[in-house]
Amino acid sequence: MFGSRSQSGSQVVMADVMTADSSNLNQETDLQPGSLQEEKQPKEEPGAESNKEGEEGEDCSNSDIYRYIKDDLFTSEIFKVQIQNLPRYIGFNDLKKFLSKHGLNPHKIKLMGRQSFAFVTFKNQEDRDKAMKLVHGVHWKGKVLSVRLAKPKADPLLRKRKQDGEAADGGQPAPKRPAEGRDGGEDEPLGVQLANVVTPLWQVPYPEQLQRKEQEVEAVLHTLTREIGNSNKAMLPWLFVQKEKNKGVCCPLEPIKPSPVQTEYRNKCEFVISAGADGEDKTVGFRLGKYKGGSCAVVSPSDTIHVPEGAKRVVLAFQNYIRSTPYAVYSPETYEGHWRQLTVRTSRTNQIMAVVFFHPQKLDEDETASLKESLRSYFTDGEGKDSGVTSLHFVRMGQRTSAGSEDLPCELVAGEPWIHEELLGLSFRISPHSFFQTNTLAAEVLYSSVGEWAELDQDTTLLDVCCGTGTIGISLAKRVRKVIGIDLCQEAVNDAKVNAEVNGLTNVEYHCGKAEDVFPSILNAVVSPNVTAIVDPPRAGLHSRVILAIRRAEHLKRLVYVTCNAKAAMNNFIDLCRAPSNRVHGAPFRPVRAMAVDLFPQTTHCETVLLFQRVDYG
Structure with a gap:
């Protein structure tokens, strides 16, 4: 019924x-994390990542592949400039502050760091022209900036059709590289083609899937090891010892934990x-x-x-x-x-x-x-x-x-x-927009491991950052003095409050807002002999202000970082470990344990868990 x-x-x-x-x-969004060097960037508009079409001089006024800019629909692509000759090592936030200082309010910014230029779009022609006038020829960090108009990105679907048509006129289009586990391509049944897209490891034995994912996490640790050495010279002696003990990486990598179920999860x-x-x-x-x-x-x-x-x-x-x-x-x-x-x-x-x-x-x-x-x-x-x-x-x-x-x-x-779910013997209400791990049985494995690594006791105040419906904090609440959860989604926070009540918990409180806005004040107000944070942010990672707040809060000694995209979260890891500076206050953290948990069988993705501990200079 x-x-x-x-x-x-x-x-x-x-x-x-x-x-x-x-x-x-199976395809994760490849966004960059919030970082002290590279702020989380807004969702890209067409043309943000490349201006190749404009540079090749295609005629925007006549080509169908630019039809979208003539429709009765706002797109900031028609008010785009390219800022060239940017200083090295600046981040998204640096450029945003620079433009704001000159009274400019960009709609979108896409920083092309290695090429030392950026695409910036505005909401109207007046703002765009103002930017060209105020920024062109300005000296910034030893560089003289230049600004020029940038043409919009072509509609990718229409561009693809145009390319296919040109290829058909002049010969066969370039062959596509077969996906994982198949030899053919478009002649295969549609079900097989789709499986190769959404579950690319579906023909790979599960033990081999696990091995590949563990190797991916090991590669992430090698990168982190190198970056820690570059950003914090004081850690080099410790890093040398860890590399000797842990096969060249900065901390032990524990065996990957498989998903209890590999299909229909x-x-x-x-x-x-x-x-x-x-x-x-x-x-x-x-x-x-x-x-x-x-x-x-x-x-x-x-x-x-x-x-x-x-x-x-x-x-x-x-x-x-x-x-x-x-x-x-x-x-x-x-x-x-x-x-x-x-x-x-x-x-x-x-x-x-x-x-x-x-x-x-x-x-x-x-x-x-x-x-x-x-x-x-x-x-x-x-x-x-x-x-x-x-x-x-x-x-x-x-x-x-x-x-x-x-x-x-x-x-x-x-x-x-809403609907309800059971996890670790607890009941959780889930609203349409609320985050809940997509593999419930594997989430139980993940949360059990997180609880073990956090080393909680009755004196602990647990900070559950990006808490979703409250699953992590609620599952650990009886082991700590207090749980404080934070999430951007109001629906999720409402669910978390109900879930705490339904499960008979009175030592849990939740706050709605951006973590970078809410977390610093909450963290500063916590008075506890043992403060531990568990963060499970979106793919792009935590905002740099959250990292700065964590670094400043010397009473926060342990942090468990859960991520579904360790490469995207790399800047967060580095910033937790980098040497103190005028901007980064507080003793650094260092990674002490790492592990992969497979929440996404048949795909190339998994959850990565890293335990960070504050460096004790005493």
Whole structure:
């Protein structure tokens, strides 16, 4: 029965369709972490990473690959400049402060550090022209800056089609490199092609998958070892001893912990809605490639091994429903259409949440209301009833929003507002936008290890940074005096508060806000003989201000850092260990233990856990 308990405007900004593709669940976003040297950069717009098209002199006014800049849609790509001859070693934050000092408010900044230039976009022509006037010829750190107009990045899909067309006229296009575990390519069944994209290790024996991931973490430690030596000469004697003891790296690397389950483990999946690679319209599934790679084709997840059967049932039911409606799928190429994404969350309590992302375009309120009622009826009394959905939400997409935005309001269409999950004998409420580890059984392994490494006692105040629904802190709360959690997402904080109450905990408190804004004041207010922090930030890592606050707080002695992208978090690791300076106050940390935990079988990714301890100069 639906709802019974057995216990994420009309057009989307061009930047979203090129950079916010979350359909391929094995592919992590390659963002740079917040760092004392390289501040976390905003999501890139088209053209941010390269200006090759402009430099080659393509005609923006006539080429279809620049059609998006002529549409009735804001994109800062049309107000872009290139600042050249930048000083060496400056970071994103340095450039941002420099521009602010000159009264400039850029919309986006993309710093190309090795090439000593940056692309900067503005919200209007006045701001762009002002930047060119004020910055060109300015002396900064021994360099004379130059500024020139930069042409926008081409629409990647249209550019790919143009290149393919030119290749067809003049010969065969360059062959694609086969993915892991396959010899052929486009002649293979679509299910195999998709498996090679979203689960690239699906044909690799699991022990070999684990070995590869452990080797990746070992390579990260080699990099960290080298960087510690470069950034903190005082640690060189200690580093020499550690390298002798630990096979050339700065700390022991413990054996990787496998996932208890290797298939059907994803409790959250984001499915794109588009034209199918098999020619079928309104297909719900995963893309065979990314939009910026020139692909919009979608394949059903029916043959994928990491998606649970419950989620597949919902996908099929929802696909049947949208095919019965007159509304088209949303096109990132033309900005037309309606159906955008379906997010499905499942749990071990047999509850299923479905979140439908829809662009109303020019539909009036009555039409939208009628659609939601039709959707409700389909999943409560119609053919979709057997899919098992217990929580159905509807999200209206706006002009400048992507499906991954946490501030998009979810309208409850039917059932309960949330689902519940059990982890380590505890119960957790999960809302549509709240973070919860995607592999519940492996998360239990991860959190158990984190708790062991933290060396907690009844005098400990535990800081749970980027806490999500509170899973880590709540699972450890009975072992400490107090838990303080911080998260950016208000839904997650609300869930965490409820979860603490449901599990009978009174020594837990939660705060909502950016970690860089909230954490320093909370940390300074903590009076405790034993302060330990556990951080589990997004892929890009912690903001530099959080790292600075951690370094200043001398009473914080231990820090457990959990990351799904250790390479992206490298600058955080280095900044924790670097020598004190005028800007970096407080004794440094050093890594003492490291381990990988496999939360993503069949893919190249895993969680990395590092334990850092404060250096005691006494």
